[in-house]
Amino acid sequence: MLGGTFDPVHLGHLRSALELLEVLQLDRVHMVPAKVPPLRDTPQVTPEERLTLLQLGIGDTPGLVADPRELERDGPSYSADTLASLRREYGDQARLVMALGHDAFLRLADWHSPQRLFELAHLVVIDRPGCEAPLTTALAELIEGREVFSPGALMRRPAGGLLRLALPTRLSISATEIRRRLASNRSVRFLLPEAVEGRILDNLLYRRR
Numbered sequence: 210m211l212g213g214t215f216d217p218v219h220l221g222h223l224r225s226a227l228e229l230l231e232v233l234q235l236d237r238v239h240m241v242p243a244k245v246p247p248l249r250d251t252p253q254v255t256p257e258e259r260l261t262l263l264q265l266g267i268g269d270t271p272g273l274v275a276d277p278r279e280l281e282r283d284g285p286s287y288s289a290d291t292l293a294s295l296r297r298e299y300g301d302q303a304r305l306v307m308a309l310g311h312d313a314f315l316r317l318a319d320w321h322s323p324q325r326l327f328e329l330a331h332l333v334v335i336d337r338p339g340c341e342a343p344l345t346t347a348l349a350e351l352i353e354g355r356e357v358f359s360p361g362a363l364m365r366r367p368a369g370g371l372l373r374l375a376l377p378t379r380l381s382i383s384a385t386e387i388r389r390r391l392a393s394n395r396s397v398r399f400l401l402p403e404a405v406e407g408r409i410l411d412n413l414l415y416r417r418r
């Protein structure tokens with residue numbers, strides 16, 4: 210699972226999802242837009258629209274799935290609930306991975322039931338340019354004894370490990386920068402898929418009101 214606000218989805222997300230699929234030899238990557246992201250302000254664009262943009266971005270890419278399950282729940286979109294739902298779907302023995310960028314990882318100790326995340330899945334932290342801050346004490350305690358150093362070591366068990374990965378392509382693209390550009394009428398070409406760009410421009414999304 211790769212969860213996100215996806216406000217909007219961009220090539221940093223999509224390349225990461227594809228490379229996770231290859232490097233970890235996964236069956237599929239569920240990309241799950243958060244209906245109510247727990248630790249940030251309400252996104253500018255509705256969950257349904259962010260899901261539509263994600264579907265357009267993924268297109269027919271084999272192995273990537275635009276997963277609407279968080280849109281079906283009310284309240285904050287806690288990842289522990291999403292992983293529990295995936296665990297129910299795939300069963301106890303499936304190897305389940307939650308991937309997140311290093312910036313999101315740095316705040317993991319503030320998440321809802323962070324220990325439970327490790328009961329339900331492995332965590333894979335994707336290196337992201339410009340996000341090299343040190344770990345807090347709370348985060349260091351949370352991950353103590355969990356780190357492994359290869360995909361093979363991670364995949365021996367269904368859950369509970371932590372792997373930090375430098376994926377082959379590191380893109381310093383962020384949704385914040387894309388929203389800024391759109392708000393000031395600057396180009397976002399080549400930062401996100403053309404179909405996503407087209408829908409955003411056609412519907413005047415992220416324009417300053």
Ligand SMILES: Nc1ncnc2c1ncn2[C@@H]1O[C@H](COP(=O)(O)OP(=O)(O)OP(=O)(O)O)[C@@H](O)[C@H]1O
Binds near residue numbers: 216313380382383
């Ligand atoms: N360029 C990128 N490379 C690797 N991981 C990324 C990249 N952009 C986002 N991610 C990760 O993807 C997940 C979802 O990201 P999110 O939807 O918040 O996008 P974002 O670009 O970080 O958005 P914003 O700028 O609005 O915070 C997070 O775990 C985030 O760390």
Ligand SMILES: O=C(O)c1ccc[n+]([C@@H]2O[C@H](COP(=O)([O-])O)[C@@H](O)[C@H]2O)c1
Binds near residue numbers: 211215286288289
């Ligand atoms: O479960 C939580 O408490 C929690 C707290 C913060 C973020 N998350 C999830 O982490 C993913 C990235 O979040 P964000 O805000 O960086 O887009 C997204 O799927 C969020 O739902 C989850």
